[in-house]
Amino acid sequence: MNRVYLDYNATTPVEPAVLDAMLPYLSAEFGNASSIHSPGQRARAAVETARDQVAVLIGARPQEIVFTSGGTESDNHAVFGVAQSLLAVRSSSPSSALHIITSTIEHEAVLNTCQALEKQGVAVADLAVNREGVVDPESVRRALRPETVLITIMHANNELGTIQPLEEIGRIASEADVYFHTDAVQSAGKVLIDVNALAVDLLSISGHKFYAPKGIGALYIRSGTRLQQLLYGGHHQRGFRPGTENVAGIAGLGKAAELARLSLGEDAKRVSALRDKLEKGLLERVPQSLVSGARAPRTPNTTNLMFPGLEGEALVIALDLQGLACSVGAACSSGAVEPSHVLTAIGLSQEEAKSSLRFSLGRHTTAAEIDFALDAIPAAVAKLRDLSPTYRKEAAASKVSQ
């Protein structure tokens, strides 16, 4: 069976060169990067090389990079870290004296961390986005309060690919002297990132979204940022993140960052051409289909299409059985699908959200795969709509009204 993978926003395969960079540290070079001896020193060297590579990818200094277990930990560390450090300093004042600004389209790693802080009394402003899935910087400015301590707005949205105006938000944060965090998990390796141009103080990345393995990520922490540590243990990574370093994972992340930096422009050009072909082809071949977030700046690899009159869940399964992998909504713990909070946040109804599918392309997507998708998807949509009682009723009604 054909195996076409159009779900690179969920995860990516480990690049062979990345695997090569990792393998020595899983066997011969197994040293602990904190050890004093030579094997330990060689492991340390690998970690520091990777730190350089990650720093270069985002325009940071190496000492500003902390390795973590992935995007979720980085987000937790950033948001909890800022809030807790301020709570520790202002132990006399209640936690209600803190205010955090975020958006309604953030990843759960940010949303639920903010919610946890809310339960501790921290005030949280969830900024609405426009229909294209973009936060208005002016709404950030309006939401500012004297007690605002953190703005956390993602860089690129995972469902829509829409890129947020971080430069403007960064300026607002700087002027207000408020910490600014961004979840760049979906943009790292896809679009240029410069922590200084964006004026961010904290930035989360995750290895497996750009061809490094799962279980490794990083948090950029601008020098001078007061951040409470999340985990307690030894003095690894300047005490910011205790725990024996995952040397192989870190080496892989470094290599992936280097590869991303070198091929970013070329990848973006090639992938966006394929994405546009898929998007345009589906809009032509599937009646009444629509793209969400199409008028906003987007990551080159992502498109979110609505096919009214069907259950996206059924379409994803039907396509998977034909060998095409894509994504719908948010997976709950059982694996069942719930409507995406991002799609309802941009104003889609529950029904519209449920009929929306995300296709995300990657470095290994080929033109032949897009051709396969352009055959398989319209046929599957037609079959689903044919069996949908609501769609048939609507189609009949629209025929009568014509």
Next chain:
Amino acid sequence: MSTAAQFETLPRHAEVQRGLVAVAMSGGVDSSTVAAVLQQQSRPVVGLTMQLWNQRRLPELQGARPAQHRCCSLDDVYDAKRVAQHLNFPHYVVNFEEQFEQHVVRPFVDQYLAGRTPIACTNCNTDVKFEPLLRMARQIGAERLATGHYARIRHNEQTGRWELLRARDGSKDQSYFLWGLSQEQLSRSEFPLGELTKDEVRALARRVNLPVAEKPESMELCFVPNGNYAQFIEVYSQSAGITLGTGEGEIVTEDGKVVGRHNGVHQFTIGQRKGLGFAAGKPLYVLSIDPEKNRVVVGDDDALRSTSFAIENVNWVSCENPVRPIRANVKIRHKHEPAPATIEPLSTATARVLFDTPQRAITRGQGAVFYDNDRVLAGGWIR
């Protein structure tokens, strides 16, 4: 019987079916064995597990210890996944929470509050499993849906109708819960366990080393894992914004004498004796429930018996709507032994049933199913 022979006892029409078949998998031994049986017939299988109810929605109902057989518990979903992995066929979890609440949970609560005693499983079969789930099965490319029900389907060449029959294993028969299926639904459904006994199913499950072969059966209503309906109705009503009436009311005898008080009519079902909450000189049973007056009427066992009742939403399954009265054995609850009766059709969807001899506790909201030997002729809701 040898296990090979057991496979040969499967319905013949199933053996000639080709094309993808979807199996509704709960994670239990029955539906898992269905998948194994179909695979043994070299049929391509896809497993679908329905996510129906989120237990976390009503945290008040969660006891100190995790319930053993919760509906849609992650354990059951993982069990279904393990079976699919073991037998190596694709499996998906599909979200039907909305449909389940709309067609099963909400009507269940509404019926109890209206003084009836509903059967959620029948609604789930008619309006969830063999409606949106069957539709999804077809949408993903399966022509038919197989379930772990103990019942049989047969195509009658003479009448052209799909007939529903009792399971070969009478003690496991579930045809009572399936009377709502239409001809279209029956034509696309398969019950591979209908010819097998529970012991044979377990033996098959063991033979193919299913990871759930020794899993105990779940008995309770899936979304009320602790079996406390009254508590569920109270907690759900509160969360759904349903007012529970006036609460406390009177328990009266047939001649209107007040003999006690109750805390809500939803706590009672016809024929119930235990839990009446007061002492009487002789055993008293619930005769009827009047939600309007918030009253429960009680009387002695004899008063519970009656011969005649009306049914609504009648679905004629294995035969056409009759125009004249017919004779059949009528079953009025899951554990009732079908009793001979005359059925007089009133309209296409209503009928009157007249038992030859009085039957105990004919209960509004339960299903009445008409049998001609093993064949399910029709069913409807007791009005």
